[in-house]
Every structure is written in C-alpha cells, then in structure tokens.
Amino acid sequence: MESKNLKIMAYSRKIIDKLNAELLSYVKGEPVDLYEASAHLLKAGGKRLRPILLLAVAKGYGLEEDKALPAAVAIELLHNFTLVHDDIMDRDAFRRNVPTVHSIWGEALAILAGDLLFSKSFEAILDLEKKGIRHDLVVRATRKLAWASVTVAEGQALDMDFEKRDDVSEEDYMLMIEKKTAALFQAAAEIGAIIAGASEEQIKHIGEYARLAGKAFQIRDDILGLKADEKKLGKPVLSDIREGKRTILVIYALSKLDANKRRVLLSILGDRTAPIEKLRYAARLIEDSGAVQYAWIKARKLIDEALKHLEKSGVNDEVYEMLSELAEYIVSREK
Amino acid sequence: MESKNLKIMAYSRKIIDKLNAELLSYVKGEPVDLYEASAHLLKAGGKRLRPILLLAVAKGYGLEEDKALPAAVAIELLHNFTLVHDDIMDRDAFRRNVPTVHSIWGEALAILAGDLLFSKSFEAILDLEKKGIRHDLVVRATRKLAWASVTVAEGQALDMDFEKRDDVSEEDYMLMIEKKTAALFQAAAEIGAIIAGASEEQIKHIGEYARLAGKAFQIRDDILGLKADEKKLGKPVLSDIREGKRTILVIYALSKLDANKRRVLLSILGDRTAPIEKLRYAARLIEDSGAVQYAWIKARKLIDEALKHLEKSGVNDEVYEMLSELAEYIVSREK
Numbered sequence: 001m002e003s004k005n006l007k008i009m010a011y012s013r014k015i016i017d018k019l020n021a022e023l024l025s026y027v028k029g030e031p032v033d034l035y036e037a038s039a040h041l042l043k044a045g046g047k048r049l050r051p052i053l054l055l056a057v058a059k060g061y062g063l064e065e066d067k068a069l070p071a072a073v074a075i076e077l078l079h080n081f082t083l084v085h086d087d088i089m090d091r092d093a094f095r096r097n098v099p100t101v102h103s104i105w106g107e108a109l110a111i112l113a114g115d116l117l118f119s120k121s122f123e124a125i126l127d128l129e130k131k132g133i134r135h136d137l138v139v140r141a142t143r144k145l146a147w148a149s150v151t152v153a154e155g156q157a158l159d160m161d162f163e164k165r166d167d168v169s170e171e172d173y174m175l176m177i178e179k180k181t182a183a184l185f186q187a188a189a190e191i192g193a194i195i196a197g198a199s200e201e202q203i204k205h206i207g208e209y210a211r212l213a214g215k216a217f218q219i220r221d222d223i224l225g226l227k228a229d230e231k232k233l234g235k236p237v238l239s240d241i242r243e244g245k246r247t248i249l250v251i252y253a254l255s256k257l258d259a260n261k262r263r264v265l266l267s268i269l270g271d272r273t274a275p276i277e278k279l280r281y282a283a284r285l286i287e288d289s290g291a292v293q294y295a296w297i298k299a300r301k302l303i304d305e306a307l308k309h310l311e312k313s314g315v316n317d318e319v320y321e322m323l324s325e326l327a328e329y330i331v332s333r334e335k
Numbered sequence: 336m337e338s339k340n341l342k343i344m345a346y347s348r349k350i351i352d353k354l355n356a357e358l359l360s361y362v363k364g365e366p367v368d369l370y371e372a373s374a375h376l377l378k379a380g381g382k383r384l385r386p387i388l389l390l391a392v393a394k395g396y397g398l399e400e401d402k403a404l405p406a407a408v409a410i411e412l413l414h415n416f417t418l419v420h421d422d423i424m425d426r427d428a429f430r431r432n433v434p435t436v437h438s439i440w441g442e443a444l445a446i447l448a449g450d451l452l453f454s455k456s457f458e459a460i461l462d463l464e465k466k467g468i469r470h471d472l473v474v475r476a477t478r479k480l481a482w483a484s485v486t487v488a489e490g491q492a493l494d495m496d497f498e499k500r501d502d503v504s505e506e507d508y509m510l511m512i513e514k515k516t517a518a519l520f521q522a523a524a525e526i527g528a529i530i531a532g533a534s535e536e537q538i539k540h541i542g543e544y545a546r547l548a549g550k551a552f553q554i555r556d557d558i559l560g561l562k563a564d565e566k567k568l569g570k571p572v573l574s575d576i577r578e579g580k581r582t583i584l585v586i587y588a589l590s591k592l593d594a595n596k597r598r599v600l601l602s603i604l605g606d607r608t609a610p611i612e613k614l615r616y617a618a619r620l621i622e623d624s625g626a627v628q629y630a631w632i633k634a635r636k637l638i639d640e641a642l643k644h645l646e647k648s649g650v651n652d653e654v655y656e657m658l659s660e661l662a663e664y665i666v667s668r669e670k
Contacts, residue, residue, distance in 0.1 A: 034492035085450060089443040108424040108495060111446060112488050115420060118453055119484035126478045135470035142477060143461045149454035153447050157369035160443060 008322040008329065012052050015065060019051055022073050026120045037105040037113035038120075041080050044096035045234075047335075049217075049326075050188040051076045056322050057192030057206055060315030067131040071195055074125035074145055075188045081117035082152050082184075084110055089160060090243055091272075097234040121145065125191075133195050141191045148187035155180025162246040163270055170251050177218040178211070185214030198314070205313040209323065212306035217330045219299040222247035223292055224335070226283055232335045238279040241286075244270025248298065253289035261285055299331045343657040343664065347387050350400060354386055357408050361455045372440040372448035373455075376415050379431035380569075382670075384552075384661075385523040386411045391657050392527030392541055395650030402466040406530055409460035409480055410523045416452035417487050417519075419445055424495060425578055426607075432569040456480065460526075468530050476526045483522035490515025497581040498605055505586050512553040513546070520549030533649070540648040544658065547641035552665045554634040557582035558627055559670070561618055567670045573614040576621075579605025583633065588624040596620055634666045 020042075027039040051072035058068035086092075087100040088110050094100060102110035125145050128138045158176040162168045189210030193203045224233055225240040226249055240247050250269065254262055268274055268282040286292075306327050310320065355377075362374040386407035393403035421427075422435040423445050429435060437445035460480050463473045493511040497503045524545030528538045559568055560575040561584055575582050585604065589597055603609055603617040621627075641662050645655065 029489070031489060031492045031496060033496065034489060085446055089446060107442075109492065111420055111424060111449075112492055112495075114446075114450075115453070116485060116488045118450070119481055119488060122457060122477070122481040123485065126474060126481060129474055129478075135474050139461060139464055139470050139473050139477075142457070142474075143464075146454055146457040146461060150451060150458065153451045153454060154364070154366060154369060157366045157444065157447055160447075161366060161368065 006325045006329070007318070008052075008056070008325040011056065011322055012048070015052070015055060016048060018065075019048060019055075019069070019072060019076075022069055023076055026073060026077060026124055027117070033105065033109065034112060034116060037101050037109050038084075038116045040098070040101050040104065040113075041083060041096060042076075044098040046076075046080075046096055048076060049330075050079055050184060053185065053210060053323075053326065054188040054192040056319050056326070057189045057210075057315065058196045060206075060313075060319030060323070061193055061196035061198040061202065062316070063192075063196035067128075067133065068192060068195060070124050070127035070131060071141055071191050074121045075184065075191070077117050077121035077124055078145065078149060078152075079184060081114045081121060082149075082156070084114040084117065086156060088114075089156070090239075092235065092239060095235045097231070118149070121149075128195060137195050137197070141194050144187045144191050144194065148183050151179045151183035155183065159245065163244040165246070166254075166266060168246040168251055170248065173246060173248055173251055174215070177215055181218040181221075182211045182214030185217065186211040201312075202314045205309045206315065208309040209306045209313060209327075212302045212309065213327050213330055216299040216302040216306065216327075219248055219295050219302070220331050220333060222249050223295055223299075224333075226286060226292065228334065234335065238276070238283055241269060241279050241282050242272055242274060248295045249286050249291040252291040252294050253286040256289040256291075257285060296331075303327045303331050341660045341664070342653070343387075343391070343660040346391065346657055347383070350387070350390060351383060353400075354383060354390075354404070354407060354411075357404055358411055361408060361412060361459055362452070368440065368444065369447060369451060372436050372444050373419075373451045375433070375436050375439065375448075376418060376431060377411075379433040381411075381415075381431055383411060384665075385414055385519060388520065388545060388658075388661065389523040389527040391654050391661070392524045392545075392650065393531045395541075395648075395654030395658070396528055396531035396533040396537065397651070398527075398531035402463075402468065403527060403530060405459050405462035405466060406476055406526050409456045410519065410526070412452050412456035412459055413480065413484060413487075414519060416449045416456060417484075417491070419449040419452065421491060423449075424491070425574075427570065427574060430570045432566070453484070456484075463530060472530050472532070476529050479522045479526050479529065483518050486514045486518035490518065494580070498579040500581070501589075501601060503581040503586055505583065508581060508583055508586055509550070512550055516553040516556075517546045517549030520552065521546040536647075537649045540644045541650065543644040544641045544648060544662075547637045547644065548662050548665050551634040551637040551641065551662075554583055554630050554637070555666050555668060557584050558630055558634075559668075561621060562627065563669065569670065573611075573618055576604060576614050576617050577607055577609060583630045584621050584626040587626040587629050588621040591624040591626070592620060631666075638662050638666050 029035050054072045054075050055065055055068050084101045088102045088107055092100055093103050101113055125142050155176055159180055186207045190203055190207040193206050228237055230237050265282055265285050268278050310323055364370050389407045389410050390400055390403050419436045423437045423442055427435055428438050436448055460477050490511055494515055521542045525538055525542040528541050563572055565572050600617055600620050603613050645658055
C-alpha cells in the first residue's frame with residue numbers, strides 16, 4: 001500500500017518485509033524453473049492487502065502477528081495462484097508492471113506454477129499448528145481457505161461466461177464479484193478472527209465488513225481499469241474492454257446508452273484486435289453514460305455498510321482505526 | 336479394477352458405488368458449466384485405485400470405511416485434478432475413452448475445472464472432522480494431501496522438462512516418477528493409516544509399500560502406453576512417443592541402440608506430426624532393444640520390495656491379503 005500518514009500504512013510498512021520473506025520461503029525448491037515461475041509474481045510486489053487485513057484482524061482480537069503469519073502467507077499465496085491462472089485464461093500479458101508468468105514460461109508451466117502456489121497455500125495455513133494454534137481452529141481456518149478457493153473458481157467461471165453474454169444484469173455482476181473478489185477478503189478476515197479465538201458474533205461481523213469492502217474493492221478496480229495511470233496500475237488499462245468483461249461500468253452504460261451507441265459499444269467489447277483508438281472511444285461512451293459516478297456511489301455505499309459491521313466487530317481500538325482507514329483506502333486508491 | 340476372483344476385487348466391487356456417489360456429491364453446484372466440466376472425467380470411470388488403497392489401509396488398522404470415506408474422496412479428487420491439468424499441458428485429446436475436459440470445454444474452463452477439483456479435494460479431507468476423526472489427525476492427513484500435491488506438481492514439471500532433453504538418465508526418471516506418481520500412492524496409504532490411528536512405524540511401512548508399488552505402477556503404465564489395447568486403455572497408445580516422454584523404455588532403448596537407430600528414435604520422439612507408421616517404427620525400435628523386458632523386471636523388483644514393507648506394516652490378515660493382491664495387480668494389469 002502507498003505511503004500515507006495513516007495507521008494502517010504504518011502497520012503495513014512495519015510488517016511487510018517479514019511477510020514478504022515468509023512468503024518467499026514457501027516458494028523455494030526444485031525443479032528451479034517451476035519455483036522461479038511460481039515466485040515471479042510474488043517478487044513483482046503487490047499491495048498485500050489480504051494478508052495485511054488478516055494480520056490486522058488477528059491483532060484486533062489479541063493474537064500476535066507471528067502466530068497469524070502462516071495464515072497471512074496462505075491467503076496471499078492463494079491470491080497469487082488465482083492471478084497466475086486468471087492471466088492465462090484472460091490472455092493478459094502484464095501485471096504488477098512485469099510480464100505475466102505464462103508470457104515468460106509458457107502456458108503449461110504457468111498452469112503448474114499456479115497449482116504449486118495453491119498447494120503451498122494449504123501447506124502454509126496448516127503451519128498454524130506449529131505456532132501452537134489449537135487443532136480445531138486450524139481445521140476451521142483451513143476449511144475457510146478451501147471454501148474461498150471453491151468460491152473464487154465459481155466467480156471466475158461466471159466472469160468468463162459473462163464475456164459471451166449481452167444480458168448480464170447488475171445483480172449477476174454483484175453475485176460474480178461476491179464470489180470472485182469478496183470471498184477472499186471475507187476469508188482473510190474470518191480466518192484472522194478464527195485463529196485469534198474470536199466469538200461467532202465477532203467472526204460474523206468482521207467477515208461482513210471484509211466481504212462488503214471486498215465488493216467495493218472490485219468496483220474500484222473496474223473504475224481504475226478504465227481511468228487509471230497505466231504505470232501506476234501495473235497492467236494495461238482498457239484491457240477489460242478488450243476482453244469484453246462485464247464490469248459494473250459496462251453494464252450501467254449498456255442500460256443507459258441509446259440503441260445506436262449501445263450497438264457500437266457492444267461491437268468493441270471483446271474485440272481483441274481493436275486498435276487503442278476504438279478502445280478509448282468505448283471508454284468515452286462508458287464515461288459519458290455516467291457509469292463512473294454511478295459505480296463510485298455504489299462502492300461508497302458498500303463501504304458505509306462495511307463500517308457498520310466493523311463497529312459491531314469488537315476489534316480493539318487500534319485495529320478499529322486501522323480497518324476504518326483500510327476501507328477508505330479501498331475506494332480511494334489509485335492502484 | 337477388473338473383475339477377478341480376488342479379495343481386493345470383491346472389496347472394490349463392494350464399495351465402488353458408495354465411493355462414486357460420494358465423489359460426485361462433491362462436484363455439484365453452479366455455474367453448471369464449471370461443475371459439468373469438473374465432473375466429466377470422474378463420471379467417465381477410472382480404476383479408483385488410490386481411494387481403494389486408502390480405504391483398505393484404514394480398514395487394515397481398524398477404521399470403518401464410512402469414517403475414512405472423505406479422505407478417499409479427497410485422494411481421487413486430487414488425482415482427477417492432476418489429470419485434467421496434465422491433459423491440457425500434454426495436449427491429450429482422450430482419456431478413459433472420452434474426450435478430455437479441455438477438448439470439450441476449452442482450455443480456460445478446463446484450467447478452472449482442475450482448480451475446482453483441487454479445492455474440493457481439501458474440502459473433502461477436512462470433512463473427516465464430521466466423522467469424528469481427531470482434529471490433530473485431520474490436520475496431519477490434510478498436511479499429507481498438501482505435500483502430495485506439491486510433489487506431484489514438481490514431478491509433472493520434471494516430466495515436461497525431460498521432453499526437451501536427450502540426456503535423461505534412469506536415475507532422473509526414477510526421481511520423476513517418485514514425485515509424479517508414487518507420492519500420491521504413498522499419501523493415500525499414509526493418510527489411511529494416520530486417520531486410523533496407526534503407529535509411526537506402521538505409517539512408515541505402509542507408506543513405503545505404497546510408494547514402491549506406485550513406482551511399479553508408473554513403469555507398468557509406460558509399458559501399457561507402448562503395448563496396450565487402445566480401447567481397453569481408454570487413451571491413445573504411442574502418445575508417449577508422440578509427446579517425447581522420457582519413459583523408462585525410451586531411456587533404456589536410447590542407451591542400448593546403435594548410433595544410427597538412436598538418431599532415428601530421437602527424431603521421432605516428440606514429433607507431434609509424425610504419422611502412425613513412424614510411431615509404430617519407434618515402438619518397434621524400443622521393443623527390439625529389450626526395454627520392455629528390462630522395465631518389467633524393474634517393476635517386479637519394486638513390487639517384491641513393496642511386499643517386504645507390507646509384511647512389516649501390521650495391517651490385519653484380511654487387508655494384508657488384499658494389499659498383496661493389489662501389488663500383483665499393479666504389475667499385471669492390462670489397463
């Protein structure tokens with residue numbers, strides 16, 4: 001995350017080196033090619049939002065960082081696994097300002113690198129045992145991780161299916177991002193709470209906070225995909241349009257544009273050979289429809305809802321402040 | 336497995352319907368496309384060797400079938416996940432007498448179907464908790480599953496790397512099959528023993544039995560890939576040659592053939608456009624080198640070693656007999 005004068009940023013800076021070292025320690029071995037491909041995206045950086053969320057939540061319920069670390073690593077490994085496979089499926093060539101894994105090592109090894117990260121994610125979370133976390137809590141945390149990975153796969157399937165459809169509703173979209181993006185945020189927060197021994201009520205509220213914030217995160221992602229600075233974002237802007245993704249912006253625009261402009265927008269969506277001028281024109285059609293403003297308000301509402309659950313979550317004051325800031329960061333971030 | 340007058344076959348017939356029903360119960364949901372793609376290979380059959388091994392071992396240490404079932408399901412789901420991804424990487428069009436997942440649903444959804452099976456495999460093993468298995472044993476069993484999935488990925492990476500090399504030694508090959516094939520057999524047996532509460536000594540011996548039998552299984556697989564009846568095998572014979580796989584047969588033949596024939600064999604290995612006549616010629620070169628006989632003896636020795644560990648494993652008499660038969664079946668099977 002960016003350097004700002006916020007508690008959550010200070011916290012992130014304090015733990016990031018340890019987190020990164022721990023992350024990479026899980027992706028060492030032979031054959032060298034496989035492990036290099038697996039570590040590639042991890043080494044390229046990333047915001048580490050999900051593991052920081054997990055660690056903050058655990059801290060908020062009284063568990064030391066060091067004990068929660070294997071779970072934080074697990075969440076980030078799982079996230080990176082999904083990115084590696086998604087990049088193959090979406091044929092994306094860049095992420096985090098570096099070429100994607102399959103662009104360097106080819107599809108076969110990239111599939112395998114994703115699989116390895118996935119396996120390592122489970123190895124990591126089971127290492128909670130070594131930190132003295134109770135076995136029943138380790139099982140419950142691991143179950144949540146498996147649930148998240150099932151759910152994210154379902155979400156990615158919906159996302160791909162939507163690319164082929166012109167009738168995707170906002171409701172469809174909300175279900176898709178619930179699965180594809182929000183589930184992992186929810187799992188991160190719930191796992192942090194579970195291993196810290198939080199109550200059922202606390203687990204529920206902190207999970208809801210994260211789930212709603214996760215949805216807002218995806219909406220912000222859609223907006224950034226249209227408007228961000230490409231260097232800052234680390235991946236090509238307008239690729240959502242090229243791939244025909246049914247983002248909330250696209251869905252809104254399609255519902256508001258007149259028949260003629262709607263037809264033009266549909267003809268550009270998913271056209272992988274479209275020149276940049278055409279993509280920019282599509283982006284302008286979307287912007288002119290008022291979609292960005294609409295999406296922004298939607299994200300804002302989700303964050304307000306998330307904050308209500310945070311209030312009831314019972315985390316300590318320090319973490320309460322950090323997680324409020326995190327929620328605000330999620331809708332205001334520029335990358 | 337085939338219907339023969341053996342205890343292990345009778346056991347397999349007795350439990351297979353329940354096992355299959357349980358397997359499929361984990362692969363139901365939405366989006367429908369994703370779940371159909373995920374269930375496709377499972378529905379096409381398969382020998383279910385690994386889950387049967389797991390159930391038999393658990394029984395051999397006194398655990399009822401029903402309690403071990405989630406782990407048996409987990410092992411077969413993990414196996415099927417690796418098949419779905421391997422088929423993409425190896426560009427195989429048929430398996431179990433049906434088109435492979437990516438041939439029907441495309442690569443993107445096949446990657447995702449594999450990922451889903453992988454996730455479900457962990458959901459399944461964690462369901463041991465619901466059967467009253469002690470939490471520390473559930474954690475240990477799940478750890479073994481994660482270890483197996485890491486190891487299988489490493490093995491597949493070696494296997495693919497070998498296709499590009501002409502200097503693969505028998506030692507390299509043995510390490511590769513240890514990881515790609517034997518690890519999952521070993522995990523199946525060890526997990527069966529772990530959840531049944533077997534001693535460390537027992538877990539070690541039954542694991543060794545399965546590991547060695549697993550290596551013999553792969554060698555038999557190599558032989559069947561050269562000589563089997565295609566219909567019975569359910570996948571194209573000679574595809575190992577087309578893909579340039581460094582099987583034990585190929586490695587032996589390359590070490591024995593004269594320079595001229597060696598060159599010819601190397602020129603055909605991995606030539607995906609080679610007509611069937613050329614593949615058959617390569618197969619003849621391999622056979623004439625004595626490779627099949629050599630591999631058969633190698634497999635036989637591994638089985639003899641495996642049986643020594645089985646003797647020390649302390650499983651009950653009934654299961655001892657079943658697992659002896661299973662070992663013999665592994666090197667004599669025709670599919």
